[in-house]
Amino acid sequence: MNSLILRVVGRLLVPLMLLFSVFLLLRGHNEPGGGFVGGLMAVGAFGLYSLTYGVATARKALFVDPRTLVGLGLLLAVISGFGAAFIDAPYLTGVWFVWDLAPDFTLHVGTPTVFDVGVYLVVIGGVLMALFSVEDD
């Protein structure tokens, strides 16, 4: 689509959308958001980009093939479940690490975070794979 409005707005919006998608992913455990919504946001960003500048440019901007993202995401999700083996719990039980970084700030990082990143990647890869191949045609 060769629209001046779309190109100008796209250039501004796409980075913001990507940033926001990571924000959504990371805050998801406590506030509305999460891997699924974050992934959809990122797909929206790349979808907008591909509509504006064409699929080839969008593929280049993504750096990796969407198929790789799907595989990587599934792998992360599957692997995150094995963390439970170290605390002798059933598969996919969350394992958490808690650091007191500052007097009023505690960082919780756990295997569900890794799992959510996996979901994020699968959503991006899966939907973009469909979107790009339909656009290509």
Added chain:
Amino acid sequence: MSYAIALSFLVAALAPTIVRFAGRASPWILAILPASIFAWFLSLTGRVREEGSIVQQITWVPGLDANLTFHLDGLSLLFALLVSGIGILIVLYGGGYLKGHPQLGRFYLFLLFFMGSMLGVVLASNVISLFVFWELTSFSSYGLIGFIHEKERSRAAALQALLVTSLGGLVMLVGLILLGSMGGSFELTQLTLQDSLSEHPFYVGALLLILAGAFTKSAQFPFHFWLPGAMEAPTPVSAYLHSATMVKAGVYLMARLNPALGDTTLWLYLVGGIGLVTMVVGAYLALAHTDLKKLLAYSTVMALGQLTMLIGLGTELAIQAMVVFLLVHALYKAALFMAAGSIDHETGTRDVRELGGLAGVMPLTFAASLVAALSMAGLPPLFGFVGKEIVYDATLSLDSGAALFTTFAVLANIAVVAVAGIVALRPFLGARRQTPKAPHEAPFTMWIGPALLGVGSVVFGLLPALVGPTFMVGAASAVLGEPQSFELALWHGFNLPLLLSAITVASGVILYLAWPRLRTGFGNFDRLFGEVPRLGYEWTLDALARVAAWQTRTIQNGSLRWYLFVIVAFFVALTGATLLFRGGIALPDTTGSVHIFEVIVAIICAGGALVVVLARSRVAALASLGITGYALALLFVMFSAPDLALTQLFIETLSVILLTLVVIYLPPLRRSEATPGRTRPVVRDAVVSALAGGLVTLLVWGVIANPLDMTIPEFYGENSYTQAHGRNIVNVILVDFRAIDTMGEILVLALAGIGVFTLMRLRANRARAPRVFAYRLAPEEERGLVPAERTDIAGPLPDDDEWEQDERGPNS
């Protein structure tokens, strides 16, 4: 024990890398794995003898009683030693046989993966984990039979073995679950302690289903046809999987379940009877063939039949004979397969009619296969003699049917003697013949295996006490479910078994000498018992392909309108009927107040839907569909479900974009003019849509008529932060409490993406890609003459207006 299995899988995964970097040394490096597993199991022998069994438990899916429980008793130990011990020799042998093969790494990957799975089968105590490992062996066997995947015959043979054994495995799973529900436990260690299972009403069903798995895996008649087909595999694979280990998994399972399911008339007739038939049929089918590997394959079928028959008989002596013959057979058959592979490797042929006089050129291979053949023929002082004596002893001492079982055992063993001569004497004796390749002695890695196994046959024959009290007694005790004590001896004095042995050998020698003239006569026997079951397999697949093509044409005809109609109509019919007959229809509670915003959003929602139906262009319809979706998101916001609203917004946007991209390539809607000969079923669609909408409304009314159960929200509210470190309950449920569901969902999403991707590619490549799927395994004689038939399993392309529209593309 779990470490032995896990380590096998790990090394299997690393094998391609190891082969790439270690090159020639890789067989030796990889052989360390089975060697250390073998040594480790050997070191446990004493403990197993004293304690009876060693148990290890790992929680896997406790909610389903599916746990990774392993136990090592006498029977498991014998199998584990066979799997790892022969594994050492095969890893070395495979390195020589496939020397310089570009895909040696992949070969080792599958081989070691198989070893881990097979160890899992014989060590697993939980029936569910047993099933998983069982199917993994079928899976790795598929990869190994089809190793030379450029050949269509290899692929067809691999598929045949996979279909037969894994379908049997699935049937067996049902039987195992039945068994678990009968015995109240999924643990074999618990099940084998119960002896009232045979009076349970489910007994017959469970037995038949489990035996279906065991019979297919262990190539019992009439499922024996896949085993000779599997000879397409490289010979190390045939020696390992298809003679010594995997095909014995069925025998193992029957032996394992003997205390729980055995000792009934049905068991005797079914297991003993099928075993008897398989034994005789297999033994004489061998004589119809001239391919060394086919000869050995059918004699393996015979051996599996004999083992099954002995388990079916179930007397103490029969079980003793079973465990002894198990070891005897593994020793000689693996050796003979490796020797046959060496002959093939050195001369370029394995047709016995083209071979002769190799003794001078390949003396070590000759010596090893001679010893193995003598053990196979059951001559003293080899271990095979001990084995055959005890088999005859067992059939002779039966209370009923002794004459029948003994006669057929002797008949089958006569053929075995002849086969032993054909595979181990004919290629080596007589005049030298011209062969495709000039033979040399096989390399060290390729003769050491048969030589060591030959030494085993001699040593165990002369000194049966080496294995008798330790391994044989332990294994027999495990099969019988009670401690045994017996001794093995080479010499039992002049008695009836010895006389039968003499008769067997004498008749076998005569049969061997007469074989060149008799061979063609066995052709008819082969056509009846060898070809017919294989044809039955092909007919079944043909029928399946026809049914699939028919149902694709009728149900999945390519028309999206029809798909939607079927899906929605089914939903309405099934859910509506449930709602109607089970009750649950309730009128809404009209006392509550409705906010004005809610009314407005509802109107927008309904208005959008109405415009979709009335729109004159596809893009307009999609846009109004988007309006309905956004209005729905707004409703979620009003009822404080921000996560849902957010997701709904994104999904709505993306689906409008995706659908628009598809739709702009379709021709404009032509509402008025119908395709010639077809009428657009507007009325039908309207009725179904109205019914679906009405049904959903009724469902929602029914749901809100019941008070909301607060226990679940309360549970999550209380535990979300304390247990899962998160305050957003929706997300915590998704990634933690119900993460396994999410795993399934992202898998579906990934598959859907791949599906769209593949469909788009298929369209682009349709002209090139032949849509065929070969599963026929042409008989040996036709090799190279008649190409295997191809069958179009996908059926003709759908013929419908939707599809045609699609074909016309944007220019129409």
